[in-house]
Amino acid sequence: MNMSFSLPASVQVVEVGPRDGLQNEPQPVPLDVKVQLIDRLSAAGFGHIEAAAFVSPKWVPQMAGSADVLARIRRRAGTVYSALVPNLKGMEAALAAGVDEVVVFSAASEAFAQKNINCSIAESIERFRPVAQAARDAGIRLRGSISVALGCPYQGEVRPAAVAEVAQRMADLGCDSIDIADTIGVGTPGAVQAVFEATARVFPLSRQAGHFHDTYGQALANVYAALQLGVANFHSSVAGLGGCPYARGASGNVATEDLLYLLHGLGIDTGVDLHAVVQAGDFICRAIGRPNNSRAGRALLAKWAQGDAA
Ligand code: HMG
Numbered sequence: 001m002n003m004s005f006s007l008p009a010s011v012q013v014v015e016v017g018p019r020d021g022l023q024n025e026p027q028p029v030p031l032d033v034k035v036q037l038i039d040r041l042s043a044a045g046f047g048h049i050e051a052a053a054f055v056s057p058k059w060v061p062q063m064a065g066s067a068d069v070l071a072r073i074r075r076r077a078g079t080v081y082s083a084l085v086p087n088l089k090g091m092e093a094a095l096a097a098g099v100d101e102v103v104v105f106s107a108a109s110e111a112f113a114q115k116n117i118n119c120s121i122a123e124s125i126e127r128f129r130p131v132a133q134a135a136r137d138a139g140i141r142l143r144g145s146i147s148v149a150l151g152c153p154y155q156g157e158v159r160p161a162a163v164a165e166v167a168q169r170m171a172d173l174g175c176d177s178i179d180i181a182d183t184i185g186v187g188t189p190g191a192v193q194a195v196f197e198a199t200a201r202v203f204p205l206s207r208q209a210g211h212f213h214d215t216y217g218q219a220l221a222n223v224y225a226a227l228q229l230g231v232a233n234f235h236s237s238v239a240g241l242g243g244c245p246y247a248r249g250a251s252g253n254v255a256t257e258d259l260l261y262l263l264h265g266l267g268i269d270t271g272v273d274l275h276a277v278v279q280a281g282d283f284i285c286r287a288i289g290r291p292n293n294s295r296a297g298r299a300l301l302a303k304w305a306q307g308d309a310a
């Protein structure tokens with residue numbers, strides 16, 4: 001067969017379930033459950049886990065115990081434990097907690113920036129300047145996340161050029177990597193490729209990530225479309241947990257189990273043990289009493305329940 005593109009040989013999967021997955025849970029998730037989840041994910045082999053968010057507890061109550069979470073987890077050597085920080089106050093808390101990477105987050109639409117971080121895109125970038133300086137001073141990595149890159153619940157359509165403009169501002173801040181986020185999961189493969197083609201003009205694709213929510217069931221197709229362009233970093237959430245508190249109706253990230261099943265099926269190395277992730281997904285769903293939204297997770301659990309260990 002003559003393929004006109006080649007897929008990356010390896011991909012980094014960033015597990016965002018402990019942050020993006022749990023931030024939207026209506027009931028408080030006990031500290032011990034959050035810690036156990038992260039410890040199980042670390043043991044599964046992830047090289048990067050988004051573990052927490054140092055945001056205002058009035059805005060996102062579920063992330064209030066982030067310092068305790070980071071204090072109690074067993075850190076796996078070589079794994080990056082990152083956290084969201086919206087401002088210098090969050091940055092100070094993140095540094096005190098010993099995170100390896102901080103994530104500043106803005107949006108490709110003014111309306112979403114106002115709803116999520118209570119300021120304009122330009123104001124958010126000004127707010128991030130001292131955060132970026134503090135990250136450099138502390139020698140930790142800085143990541144920039146661009147929400148609603150494929151569509152906005154308030155504004156509607158978002159132009160790829162608008163995403164590239166924010167990517168340029170994040171590049172100027174000194175971000176080591178940039179996430180292209182489909183917050184409400186409305187993107188389709190052609191639109192995803194158009195956005196990455198636009199952002200690739202201002203920032204290397206090798207340091208960009210796809211962060212796809214799965215509201216419309218397009219996330220895996222979107223991953224494949226991004227892989228074809230050479231994107232080799234994707235975010236996912238164990239058991240498909242999550243949603244954004246400021247994007248009503250949006251569902252969780254692509255389920256990690258489904259993403260791993262796709263990547264491993266394509267012969268792409270991730271370094272992550274799918275079976276251990278399925279068990280972590282089963283653990284968190286039972287612990288917080290919610291359904292498992294991973295198709296691969298449910299399929300493997302059903303198979304194991306029938307006594308088939310393969
Ligand atoms: P504000 O109300 O404009 O901030 O919120 P403020 O500076 O006026 O402060 C108000 C109060 O919050 C003060 O307390 C501050 O001390 C406190 P008070 O004096 O009233 O007692 N405060 C903080 N407390 C703890 N940590 C902090 C912090 N900052 C202020 N860091 C702010 C502005 C940005 C703080 C707020 O809007 C906020 O925290 N937003 C975060 C919203 C959020 O976390 N959203 C979900 C994560 S983003 C996401 O899910 C998208 C992503 O997954 C990608 C995608 O899918 O799109 C990343």
Ligand code: MG
Nearest residue numbers: 020181183244
């Ligand atoms: Mg998200």
